Amino acid sequence: MTDKTNSKTPGLSRRSLLKAGFAAGAVAGTAGAARAAGDPLITEIQDWNRYLGDGVQARPYGTPSEYEAHVVRRDVEWLTASTESSVNFTPLHELDGIITPNGLCFERHHGGIADINPADHRLMINGLVDSPLVFTMEDLKRFPRENRVYFLECAANSGMEWRGSQLNGCQYTHGMVHCVMYTGVPLKLILEEAGLKTNAKWVMPEGADASAMTRSIPMEKALDDCLVAFKMNGEALRPEQGYPLRLVVPGWEGNMWVKWLRRIEVGDEPWHQREETSKYTDLLENGKARRFTWVMDPKSVITSPSPQAPITHGKGPMVISGVAWSGNGRIKRVDVSLDGGRNWKTARLDGPSLSKAMHRFYLDIDWDGSDMLIQSRAMDEHGFFQPTKNELRAARGENSIYHNNGIQTWYVKADGMVENVEVS
Amino acid sequence: MTDKTNSKTPGLSRRSLLKAGFAAGAVAGTAGAARAAGDPLITEIQDWNRYLGDGVQARPYGTPSEYEAHVVRRDVEWLTASTESSVNFTPLHELDGIITPNGLCFERHHGGIADINPADHRLMINGLVDSPLVFTMEDLKRFPRENRVYFLECAANSGMEWRGSQLNGCQYTHGMVHCVMYTGVPLKLILEEAGLKTNAKWVMPEGADASAMTRSIPMEKALDDCLVAFKMNGEALRPEQGYPLRLVVPGWEGNMWVKWLRRIEVGDEPWHQREETSKYTDLLENGKARRFTWVMDPKSVITSPSPQAPITHGKGPMVISGVAWSGNGRIKRVDVSLDGGRNWKTARLDGPSLSKAMHRFYLDIDWDGSDMLIQSRAMDEHGFFQPTKNELRAARGENSIYHNNGIQTWYVKADGMVENVEVS
Numbered sequence: 120m121t122d123k124t125n126s127k128t129p130g131l132s133r134r135s136l137l138k139a140g141f142a143a144g145a146v147a148g149t150a151g152a153a154r155a156a157g158d159p160l161i162t163e164i165q166d167w168n169r170y171l172g173d174g175v176q177a178r179p180y181g182t183p184s185e186y187e188a189h190v191v192r193r194d195v196e197w198l199t200a201s202t203e204s205s206v207n208f209t210p211l212h213e214l215d216g217i218i219t220p221n222g223l224c225f226e227r228h229h230g231g232i233a234d235i236n237p238a239d240h241r242l243m244i245n246g247l248v249d250s251p252l253v254f255t256m257e258d259l260k261r262f263p264r265e266n267r268v269y270f271l272e273c274a275a276n277s278g279m280e281w282r283g284s285q286l287n288g289c290q291y292t293h294g295m296v297h298c299v300m301y302t303g304v305p306l307k308l309i310l311e312e313a314g315l316k317t318n319a320k321w322v323m324p325e326g327a328d329a330s331a332m333t334r335s336i337p338m339e340k341a342l343d344d345c346l347v348a349f350k351m352n353g354e355a356l357r358p359e360q361g362y363p364l365r366l367v368v369p370g371w372e373g374n375m376w377v378k379w380l381r382r383i384e385v386g387d388e389p390w391h392q393r394e395e396t397s398k399y400t401d402l403l404e405n406g407k408a409r410r411f412t413w414v415m416d417p418k419s420v421i422t423s424p425s426p427q428a429p430i431t432h433g434k435g436p437m438v439i440s441g442v443a444w445s446g447n448g449r450i451k452r453v454d455v456s457l458d459g460g461r462n463w464k465t466a467r468l469d470g471p472s473l474s475k476a477m478h479r480f481y482l483d484i485d486w487d488g489s490d491m492l493i494q495s496r497a498m499d500e501h502g503f504f505q506p507t508k509n510e511l512r513a514a515r516g517e518n519s520i521y522h523n524n525g526i527q528t529w530y531v532k533a534d535g536m537v538e539n540v541e542v543s
Numbered sequence: 544m545t546d547k548t549n550s551k552t553p554g555l556s557r558r559s560l561l562k563a564g565f566a567a568g569a570v571a572g573t574a575g576a577a578r579a580a581g582d583p584l585i586t587e588i589q590d591w592n593r594y595l596g597d598g599v600q601a602r603p604y605g606t607p608s609e610y611e612a613h614v615v616r617r618d619v620e621w622l623t624a625s626t627e628s629s630v631n632f633t634p635l636h637e638l639d640g641i642i643t644p645n646g647l648c649f650e651r652h653h654g655g656i657a658d659i660n661p662a663d664h665r666l667m668i669n670g671l672v673d674s675p676l677v678f679t680m681e682d683l684k685r686f687p688r689e690n691r692v693y694f695l696e697c698a699a700n701s702g703m704e705w706r707g708s709q710l711n712g713c714q715y716t717h718g719m720v721h722c723v724m725y726t727g728v729p730l731k732l733i734l735e736e737a738g739l740k741t742n743a744k745w746v747m748p749e750g751a752d753a754s755a756m757t758r759s760i761p762m763e764k765a766l767d768d769c770l771v772a773f774k775m776n777g778e779a780l781r782p783e784q785g786y787p788l789r790l791v792v793p794g795w796e797g798n799m800w801v802k803w804l805r806r807i808e809v810g811d812e813p814w815h816q817r818e819e820t821s822k823y824t825d826l827l828e829n830g831k832a833r834r835f836t837w838v839m840d841p842k843s844v845i846t847s848p849s850p851q852a853p854i855t856h857g858k859g860p861m862v863i864s865g866v867a868w869s870g871n872g873r874i875k876r877v878d879v880s881l882d883g884g885r886n887w888k889t890a891r892l893d894g895p896s897l898s899k900a901m902h903r904f905y906l907d908i909d910w911d912g913s914d915m916l917i918q919s920r921a922m923d924e925h926g927f928f929q930p931t932k933n934e935l936r937a938a939r940g941e942n943s944i945y946h947n948n949g950i951q952t953w954y955v956k957a958d959g960m961v962e963n964v965e966v967s
Contacts, residue, residue, distance in 0.1 A: 161665040161677050161805070171753050172655030174626025175783075179615035180607065181646035184782045186660055191603035202598025214777040215726040216690040221644060222605035223778065231596030236610055241585040253585050261860045263907045266640040266894035300894070302639040329595050352776065353638040354647065358608045359599075381585070436685045470690035470724070471895055483687045 189213075192223060195291060198279075203231035204330070206273070208294030211420070212428040215440065217268070217470050217477040219297035221352050226359045227273050227295065229394070230329030233379040237355075237363035240327070242309075242347070246385035249314030256349065256363055262304040262312075265346060267369070268476040270444040272296040272415045274372035274399050277527075278520030280508070284528075284539040288427040292527060292539060293420040296444070298477035301367050303348030306341050310385070318387045324366045327381035334375045335389035336368065340413075344369045347380065370446030370475040371413045372521075374399055404516025417505055418524040419443035419453055419480070419497035430535030434488030441466075443478045445499035450478040452498045457484070459492030459528060459542040460507070466495070491531040492542055508541060607646075613637075616647060619715060622703075627655035628754070630697070632718030635844070636852040639864065641692070641894050641901040643721035645776050650783045651697050651719065653818070654753030657803040661779075661787035664751070666733075666771070670809035673738030680773065680787055686728040686736075689770060691793070692900040694868040696720040696839045698796035698823050701951075702944030704932070708952075708963040712851040716951060716963060717844040720868065722901035725791050727772030730765050734809070742811045748790045751805035758799045759813035760792065764837075768793045771804065794870030794899040795837045796946075798823055828940025841929055842948040843867035843877055843904070843921035854959030858912030865890075867902045869923035874902040876922045881908070883916035883952060883966040884931070890919070915955040916966055932965060 183190065192207040199205035209225040226232075237256045245251040276295035279285050286292050310322070315338075322341045326332040336345070346367040349356060356362040361378025368375045374394055389395075389411075401409040421441040424430050430437065443450045449472050454463040466480040480495070496505045506514075508525030530540040607614065616631040623629035633649040650656075661680045669675040700719035703709050710716050734746070739762075746765045750756040760769070770791040773780060780786040785802025792799045798818055813819075813835075824832040845865040848854050854861065867874045873896050878887040890904040904919070920929045930938075932949035954964040 167657040171627040175629045175631040203595040205599045207599040216724045218776045233591040300640045352642045354644045
């Protein structure tokens with residue numbers, strides 16, 4: 120779906136907004152929101168109590184309820200010139216836990232979705248190897264395999280926010296990220312099968328789609344934790360995620376996770392392809408560009424409340440929910456502020472804590488109904504913190520659109536509506 | 544989809560099949576299966592390299608590749624009289640890892656799929672409580688919540704195999720199990736909100752569907768790890784899994800996980816409802832029935848190779864893959880036999896090890912192309928082992944269809960085809 124309401128607002132700067140008096144209580148409470156006795160929806164027999172529903176043959180492959188039709192990936196019409204080289208966004212504000220359902224994982228293509236019959240797919244290993252090899256999908260499934268949960272974040276996630284708050288919803292500001300369980304063969308095993316020459320220092324995965332995406336990856340990473348993956352969340356990769364084969368490069372920027380993977384060339388130096396020079400490099404204030412910013416630094420965002428998920432129940436007990444991730448490893452702590460960064464409380468991390476995977480955090484509060492400026496700040500196991508957006512700009516200027524892991528602020532109004540703002 | 548080929552074969556007993564000479568090597572090997580040079584599928588430009596594919600607006604909610612159309616839930620036509628009170632099965636033989644995609648989680652209904660608008664759904668807590676309460680979905684989402692990965696297994700899973708091998712595929716013999724990440728509110732918090740009277744010893748969840756499913760659960764379990772869940776794998780529950788609300792009863796038999804949960808009654812003794820007396824009890828050899836068999840004991844099955852997933856690549860390196868689970872906690876070890884239980888090797892467990900969740904195991908072998916009788920045997924962290932089917936029958940007779948966690952045997956023939964058999 121396309122959201123036409125997220126038009127550019129170039130004249131509007133919200134950076135200096137800061138209000139006093141965000142006195143929301145922060146003690147976890149219980150809901151205490153029982154209905155009055157006699158609600159006919161519980162006292163009376165309803166149609167769905169009375170009549171048989173659909174049977175087991177209705178949907179051999181299941182789909183969401185019709186009441187969840189609004190939970191979809193969305194694109195932003197003005198953001199890209201063509202749908203084939205474009206992006207849509209994960210509806211983070213509607214999700215919980217740490218697993219992204221396959222049907223809701225954001226898409227980013229450079230030449231559209233390649234339509235490949237797996238029987239016709241091949242993976243070639245060539246270059247500085249003892250034996251160049253070509254594998255079918257069946258060949259690859261004969262290697263020992265692993266299962267790992269990893270987040271994947273596009274380097275341009277939050278890119279539209281470098282110069283000020285712009286897109287009104289975490290689906291758009293932070294939705295170029297997803298997290299699934301991959302099943303695949305360690306790239307190390309495949310490279311060892313071909314035999315690496317002593318001067319083999321880099322690999323270049325290449326996609327089979329019309330854009331033939333190529334990136335340079337140092338051998339140390341290729342031999343560490345990269346996977347040649349054929350399944351996500353238990354089933355075959357989705358077409359838009361590289362079916363039948365994609366490279367998994369844990370913790371590193373998304374376009375290195377080459378989809379529709381058809382070839383891995385082994386070399387002695389990086390190739391400096393288009394998508395790692397004119398694109399996916401950070402242009403600094405002085406006009407120079409940083410070469411190779413691979414690791415996705417710690418980041419977090421509050422998913423609810425947020426502009427697309429306002430508070431509709433009034434004051435009282437409520438859940439502030441969000442996600443955090445780091446390309447360096449596990450998330451150790453997430454802090455939440457209700458007053459624009461003046462005071463911080465440690466959020467509750469809940470669910471499995473897995474390296475280079477999403478983590479879910481909650482702060483259970485008793486909202487007094489007054490305005491809040493809510494923020495989250497992630498810290499990973501190596502002690503790396505999210506910076507403020509202004510700290511990020513001071514260090515890197517305003518020329519880049521990549522690698523924005525600055526702290527996000529949502530302005531929660533007394534009526535429960537939420538807006539994307541910045542605080543100075 | 545319905546599989547009509549799985550007809551009953553009452554005259555056929557495969558129990559005594561045992562062949563000698565299953566001399567498959569068991570050393571992990573690499574694939575070594577590179578294609579000859581010059582395969583045009585890698586040397587020539589293909590259509591999917593040449594032309595742009597579909598763009599990001601094609602599927603707001605994604606679906607699997609057209610080449611995966613065979614990966615669906617299937618029912619067995621003769622197994623039940625109506626589709627509304629019936630079952631279909633997870634295609635375990637096509638899956639990997641430990642997460643079941645929502646669209647492939649098996650279904651078991653007693654009155655069809657209730658079609659409920661979440662705005663109209665209510666949950667009532669009544670009985671031996673200080674304050675009877677009625678909650679909307681929004682009310683429930685104001686309580687602190689948790690995220691946990693749990694398997695759910697129907698008590699009747701493998702039930703058709705009690706009296707001998709019958710259904711030719713692990714989708715049918717073991718496919719009434721799935722494993723997803725749930726998000727929900729601890730039942731404990733909701734019961735505490737209502738306030739438990741001192742004689743409150745049991746709870747009875749009730750479904751809002753036409754069958755009004757009811758079960759008795761002891762208070763100790765209700766206050767331990769039960770969840771009132773509204774999400775699975777990050778998104779809203781699927782309609783066939785109880786949308787918008789289901790009870791999660793970790794490690795215990797599936798029909799206690801009441802779907803379309805509308806009421807929880809608190810009492811001082813069990814209710815002995817239909818689905819825990821005339822059904823879902825184990826009828827023993829002497830005609831007496833066991834009351835309340837709640838915990839699903841350790842169990843495992845090899846998913847590939849299996850009758851629906853034969854070996855198609857001939858001898859050489861290959862992966863034996865399977866799943867194991869236990870209602871008691873974590874799986875500690877899985878052993879695999881290639882010769883019908885004479886010799887056992889410890890399989891490699893891979894992926895997160897989470898309590899009361901599925902575990903994935905692999906044995907990487909170098910198959911010499913001769914017949915095998917492959918089995919798996921799970922042990923949980925408390926030291927409980929899977930029994931053989933004959934040990935199970937000796938203890939419990941042949942009257943039951945529930946709680947069959949006996950060791951499954953697949954007969955792998957030299958041509959790669961696989962059959963469901965038993966060994967004596």
